[in-house]
Amino acid sequence: IRNTDDEKTQIKEFIASTFQRQSSGLLPMPPVSGGDGSTIGYAAEVLRVFKPKLLVVNLSNIDGCHSNFTGYLQAMHRADHALGFLWNYIQTIPGMSGKTIMCYVPECGRNLQHNPILDQNDWYGYDHGDANSLRVFGGMVGTTVPSNLMVGSETNPVGRVTDFNLTIAEILGYKDDVINAGYRSEEHTS
Secondary structure, eight states, X not given: OOOOHHHHHHHHHHHHHHHHHHHTTOSOOOSSOSHHHHHHHHHHHHHHHHOOSOOOOOOOTTOOTTTOHHHHHHHHHHHHHHHHHHHHHHTTSTTTTTTOOXXXXXXXXXXXXXOSOBOTTSOBOOOOOSXXXXXXXOEEESTTXXXXXXXXXXXXXXXXXXXXXXXXXXXXXXXXXXXXXXXXXGGGOO
8 A cells, every 4th residue: 555645744744633632632532541542532533534434443452361351351341431432433423423334353362261370359361372262252333234244143152353354345345356365254165
């Protein structure tokens, strides 16, 4: 991907403006502080200014389950609030409200068995290296979410991280191209 000189200038101006707005307290920020909350705030600013067709946001504070399960649960709780904030913020952006789909999925699941590390509440940590760690929850919100995308359910969580590739391709309108290029999820292997 390459940017034209005009696009490069626009991006530089956006970054400078964003830091000015941040120092003035004008950036939209969720009711969680620092770390992933700031990430969501900056993502909201990108959405407000550029209205991209696709934006991927990585919340990395959640990946503390290896040695501190309590911290992991706290980070998940903060991320839940931050995602709710982002969704509500999207509804205030002209041209995006009512036309946006937000997908959320962790980068990985967790091992079926805990590791030997106990946290301050004597809760074991969990890593991600066995077959169970390929299984994840995921969700979508929006008025235009296709109704035919369900792979699992709350009682049968069979989804895998890679299943979201086809979901996003379908939302963006090029699912057949992805399948024809050789991608096959477990759903398409038969």
